[in-house]
Amino acid sequence: MDELQCPACGETESLIGREKGELIEITCETCDQRWSRDPNALPICERCDSDDMEGAVKAIVEKSRGSQLSIVATQVVYLCRSCDESILASYRIGRSPLMPDQLPTQ
Ligand SMILES: [Zn+2]
Ligand SMILES: [Zn+2]
Secondary structure, eight states: OOOOOOOTTTTSSSSEEEEEEEEEEEEEEOOEEEEEEEETSOOOOOTTTOOOOEEEEEEEEESSSOOOEEEEEEEEEEEEETTTTTHHHHHHHHHOBBSSSSSSOO
């Protein structure tokens, strides 16, 4: 079992897990990020089959009036520590949500 880490702020200590059906819902006391984890289906990299994954927060954006993109929600995604190494490296610095690969078009 790998260590639990808040995908939003990197906290590893102040995390509260609560069972919610099949899932465990985790709340970070430091930044209030909430996410759930399926203990029977740990994230695995589709490309290299590694389970050495790290959580990150990804933004869900919508185009608001004009051409401004605004973040309407966030989701937790898992990135592979080897395939997505460069994305993770820059994510760890600022911990601002990752932008979607495809931005909505008009
Ligand atoms: Zn946090
Ligand atoms: Zn991989």
